[in-house]
Amino acid sequence: xxxxxxxxxLVLEDxxxxxxxxxxxxxxxxxxxxxxxxxxxxxxxxTDPSFAGQIVVxxxxxxxxxxxxxxxxxxxxxxxxxxxxxxxxxxxxxxDSEMTVDEYLRSQDIPGLWGIDTxxxxxxxxxxxxMMGALGPSTESAAAKLKAAATYGDxxxxxAVTTEHSYRWNEPDGDRQHPNRRPHRVLVSDYGVxxxxxRLLQSRGCEVxxxxxxxxxxxxxxREPDGILLSPGPGDPELLDYAVETAKGIVxxxxxxxxxxxxxxxxxxxxxxxxxxxxxxxGANHPVKDLxxxxxxxxxxxxxxxxxxxxxxxxxxxxxxxxNDGTVEGMRHREMPAMSIQYxxxxxxxxxxxxxxxxxxxxxxxxxxxx
Numbered sequence: 001x002x003x004x005x006x007x008x009x010l011v012l013e014d015x016x017x018x019x020x021x022x023x024x025x026x027x028x029x030x031x032x033x034x035x036x037x038x039x040x041x042x043x044x045x046x047t048d049p050s051f052a053g054q055i056v057v058x059x060x061x062x063x064x065x066x067x068x069x070x071x072x073x074x075x076x077x078x079x080x081x082x083x084x085x086x087x088x089x090x091x092x093x094x095x096d097s098e099m100t101v102d103e104y105l106r107s108q109d110i111p112g113l114w115g116i117d118t119x120x121x122x123x124x125x126x127x128x129x130x131m132m133g134a135l136g137p138s139t140e141s142a143a144a145k146l147k148a149a150a151t152y153g154d155x156x157x158x159x160a161v162t163t164e165h166s167y168r169w170n171e172p173d174g175d176r177q178h179p180n181r182r183p184h185r186v187l188v189s190d191y192g193v194x195x196x197x198x199r200l201l202q203s204r205g206c207e208v209x210x211x212x213x214x215x216x217x218x219x220x221x222x223r224e225p226d227g228i229l230l231s232p233g234p235g236d237p238e239l240l241d242y243a244v245e246t247a248k249g250i251v252x253x254x255x256x257x258x259x260x261x262x263x264x265x266x267x268x269x270x271x272x273x274x275x276x277x278x279x280x281x282x283g284a285n286h287p288v289k290d291l292x293x294x295x296x297x298x299x300x301x302x303x304x305x306x307x308x309x310x311x312x313x314x315x316x317x318x319x320x321x322x323x324n325d326g327t328v329e330g331m332r333h334r335e336m337p338a339m340s341i342q343y344x345x346x347x348x349x350x351x352x353x354x355x356x357x358x359x360x361x362x363x364x365x366x367x368x369x370x371x
Contacts, residue, residue: 032054
């Protein structure tokens, strides 16, 4: 670790204080404090748009041992508001490493805190629920930052992370598996899309075009898509009436696939409701049962809200459930080509068990074309 240690503090809204050492940028930050149980994939975690507005606490004790590379980012920049770890490594060992986590955070003005008991912090969040917190050079400055901060659940974070303009995803060699196949045109409503979603669609022969979250149903349908994907993203789905209206306008007209926040938006479009979880699901080790096959999968998850199963209409069935707490992890419409999942089938980081969902979406588009 570096010899030049500077103190930094995390102050939670319940009044608790965690004292540790500063790394990353010399800045203050406020956000909802959440924990993730993923043991690897910290670069993907830092760049996941679903973490926007949050101070993230990995439960794994050593972060940064393989450095930061130019390949594993899941969006164009760091999305977390702050990063709190037990220990960070300033001498990473990996052939692809280009910088340390400390340098990465500094490069984008994101503050970090290390040297605290992250087990105690995680236990507090599990017991009391996630809550707002702030990072600062003193308890007084952190408390003032926290007092002035907008509450996570009252902020539309999707508009902060969505693309400003539509663009076509075209990663080199991404469609090598299907060089001669006429592509399915898939439009992505970008609530905070991860790159790997677009990689996996392209690898299945899809032309992928991403649109801002505010794009209307008319704008999307004018592009004559074969399917539309409602992406993951941050924040409370109750704030996204514009996205719900778009979803209502496309369901039944084109196959629709929702992931994570997209699942919640689709549920609201069907007439269902959502609610906030006590401490959310964040990590790469969450078991989910596919009710159609009875098979269990280990999934990657990152969400703080869930769909209320009792609020769904009779023509919508729950297709997947969490084996940890029984919450809704997927839905399918019984009459129209529309399905969704709550977990991250694209992983990054995490297991690849659930990539079959992308094959199901492609098959849904094929059937819609044939019909």
